[in-house]
Amino acid sequence: MKKFEKFTGIAAPMPLVNIDTDMIIPKGFLKTIKRTGLGVHAFDEMRYDRQGNEIPDFVLNKPQYRKTEILIAGDNFGCGSSREHAPWALADFGIKVIVSTSFADIFFNNSFKNGMLPIVLPAEQVELLMKDAERGENARMTVDLEAQEITTSDGQVITFEVDAFKKHCLLNGLDDIGLTLEKASAIDSFESQSAQARPWV
């Protein structure tokens, strides 16, 4: 996985609450057996009409937001399905950071596995960033995971919390499976104890 580095990028406002995984990537695109190439289908039904033409009003279709790297979203982003196609599509589009007051659990976890950083902030701060994002491409924000800081286009600094282990994995681009396999002996001994205690499993 690529290391998550400090960057400055365009943020897009998506104030709608409960943006669900069916909105992020409709099921028609779940039939792929690959992880890549879903970016053009991110938010498909909001982004294109049935003929495949872009809907000009949709935020990511507007000229100033076409290179968005940060989404500032309404409450409960990513609710619904466990489909990792949702973070795959967003990451493939170029999204690196999503800010909201809350995220659905599975989406939240899936994001980290794909090098994306979901940030939870109180409503007032999300509102402040939303306002900043509405200013378009001139409003570039800086996200520094190491320092746990977002800097708005006019220099305001907002700090955020992140799980220490997840931060470590993102910053270093670590593969979870590799890390877990280092604990193989602990898994072995759990299994042998469990075979005694719960032989029916």
Add this chain to the structure above:
Amino acid sequence: MSAPKTLYDKIWDAHVVSEDADGTCLLYIDRHLVHEVTSPQAFEGLRMTGRKVRCPEKTIAVPDHNVPTTEGRDKHIENEESRIQVEALDKNARDFGIHYYPVTDIRQGIVHIVGPEQGWTLPGMTVVCGDSHTATHGAFGALAHGIGTSEVEHVLATQTLIQKKSKNMKVEITGKLKPGVTAKDITLAVIGLTGTAGGTGHVIEYCGEAIRSLSMEGRMTVCNMAIEGGARAGLIAPDETTFNYVRGRAHAPKGAQFEAALSWWKTLFTDEGAVFDKVVTIRGEDIEPVVTWGTSPEDVLPISAVVPAPEDFTGGKVEAVRRSLDYMGLTPGQKLTDIAIDTVFIGSCTNGRIEDLRAAAKIVEGKKIKPGMRAMVVPGSGLVRHQAEEEGIAQIFIDAGFEWRLAGCSMCLAMNPDQLGEYERCASTSNRNFEGRQGYKGRTHLVSPEMAAAAALTGHLTDVREMI
């Protein structure tokens, strides 16, 4: 004496392989269920790194999301991408030596119906699947939740997950349900009250007399939609109802081993004095048959109500409701029972079990669906279908004008050919009413099987209590 524990605490503690200083744990997974949509990239990952499936004997695969529900699917699946995904699962199951129920097997069905039916799901287990409705298995007092594909690969390779413990939430449904009120109404009513983020960061334990009185089928319906309330998982403490359901199932323990298991299972309850971080209590008597009117499962109202107005809400929900009503083609103040329906879908991992079909059949018996109505029953598994045919339920549906389909996820998420057309409106026993969920521009009203059956007869959303 140790501190009182919740049911969730007990199952969690029994599965911790290791714990880091910051509380990050390696959690052992007892059962890993796999379907064709969220697994191909995970198996591909194993191949690329030369890794094996650590415990193929604990890994069970079944195709369900993509499979057509019409005859002939065992010979050929028309849609090429669907066929490729199903074939990929065939190959992965074979190559990695995991348990597999192909479409040709009568035991094939929706993964969350097959697991319990075959006795793979047992009390006190940890169960995961690359599917958010894995919460279903919590009905057995198993800690069960959905995972993403990266985690599917992680479980395949290590039989563990990296997890931090969630908080404990109690949802108590006291007293008795009134006639015409079902497990589906309970679970929707809870989400209506707490919202789709009400359970975020929590594992819910459902308890109370109304929950205790439910069959295993009903309990599975309740836990199934825990995820719709944002919870990581839903749980119900196992009891005699659970043990009776499990006893004798193909992969449940037998003889002395069953007895040994039983004595542990009987310790799986929340101790007196255990603390919950959040508690919600609803009187069973207060729950009415409900229906969703919007595009979020929290948009729930009793069938006797009217469509709300955006101004009835606050914050970001105002705009969301405006968008929902526009999408759904509804007007504030309209009576819910005046909403005309053109499609009825009975099935899914929420309501595709035998008891659901029995309940719906009772409503339609001897009657005909409204002319022009498209009504479909999709049993949750080949065995449910077979049982329904044996019991004469299938014939009741067929005589009433329903299509009687083969098992699969079908129109719940419409990845197969069973889809709503633009602006078609469906009374559906499934679990999600998101925009486009059942088909592009399709409109979904979530209801119980009884309410779906009633709507099929009248052609509009209907209070089933008028029919019983």
